[in-house]
Structure formats: structure tokens, C-alpha cells
Amino acid sequence: MRKPKVLLSWSSGKDSAWALHVLRQRGEVEVVGLVTTINEAFDRVAMHGVRAELVEAQARAAELPLWRVPLPWPCSNDDYENRMRALIETARAAGVTAFAFGDLFLADIRAYRERQLAGTGLEPLFPVWGTPDDTPSLARAMIGAGFRATLACVDPRQLSPTFAGREFDMDLLADLPPGVDPCGERGEFHTFCHVGPIFTTPVEVRRGDVVERDGFWFADLLPEPGSH
Structure with missing residues (x-):
């Protein structure tokens, strides 16, 4: 029997990876x-602010197609849900039966x-x-498994902007203030994963400017010259 075909929600961060x-x-399933x-408007990952070309590089390194869902800016909840419905219809037509997410514990x-996903034919x-x-x-x-990621976005209401652009490593975990989730699950920070056992090759990046936009701090990650 063929394994069920699954799409994975991909934010570009460590939890998705x-x-x-x-x-x-x-x-048990085939991620397709x-x-x-x-x-x-900006050709960047919604919320994380990572350049789309870096996400495309991740997909190539993971040897999987990237299913882009373009969102307008600003984006209403209706806009978001309409675009996702269109994606789900495309997925069903391609034989996909489930949609996986890297959520850790937020019940809402x-x-x-x-x-x-209720009634769509796709299982979450x-x-x-x-x-x-x-x-x-x-x-x-x-x-410990070899994943390496960089903090691409920080919510300054929960974590100092000085963490933007830092590597997600043991030193960072030791420096996180009490009350900040070590995985940033409550939105304290978002990451870009550039090395790990899911990739055939590292996604080479360097840190550009750290800037404030819309109340968040972003480290602009740039592809290393000559990397593909």
C-alpha cells in the first residue's frame, strides 16, 4: 500500500523542520x-520575515516542492482563509489526505x-x-540532533531585541529569561532553520541588518554569495 500523502505547514523555522x-x-506517511x-508585497514569509528565496533553498535542500500561498498585505483573516481554502482544493486534487503542523502545545x-480542515477531506x-x-x-x-537555526524575529514585549540574529544553541537557551518558552512557542521568537538532518546540504545564510517593523524586531537573513 502507498503511504498517505501529507503536506507540511512550513514556517521556515526549527519547529517545522x-x-x-x-x-x-x-x-508512516509521505510528505509531498x-x-x-x-x-x-515583500516576498517574505508571513510573520517570520524571511526572504522567500531562502525558503525555496530550504525546500531544495529538503528535496521537496514548495507550495507557496501568496497573501496580500495587509491581510485580513478572510483573505487568509480564502487562500488556504484554494490550497486545500489543490491538495485534494493531488491526492493529499492530511496536513501536518509543527505546533507544540498551544491548544487554541x-x-x-x-x-x-473540518469537512475538507484533509486530516490535521x-x-x-x-x-x-x-x-x-x-x-x-x-x-543535539544537529539542527541549527537563527532567530529571525523577536517580540520585544516578551524578549529583548538583542536576541534577534542569535543562533538557537545551548548558549541561547541558557540566556533566555525565566518565563520565555525555550522553543518560542508563545511567539517570543521565530527562527530560520539552515542546517539539519532533513537537508541534503546546509542553507548558507549570513545576518544582515536588525530592524524594527510593526512592533517586532527582525534580523534580515541574506543568502551567502555563491550559494544556491
């Missing part, structure tokens, strides 16, 4: 594509995704789901 790692290790919402986010999957108590060991497991 870990979810792909887990799904591949379990071997990475789904990324792209801000049409999980419930929203389940509502959005949460391969790395756990509790807030799991994330300290999960963060260490990611680093």
Missing part, C-alpha cells in the same frame, strides 16, 4: 510538499487548524504535539 524530521523517521505563506491554535496531524513542560528537553533534542 523538527516536524519533518519526526514524520520522516516514523515513516512544504506549504509556506508568503507576503506578496490547534483547535483553529482543526476547524479549518500534529507530530510534535506535547505540553509546555516538554519544550526544554525538546529544544535540547533539536540542537
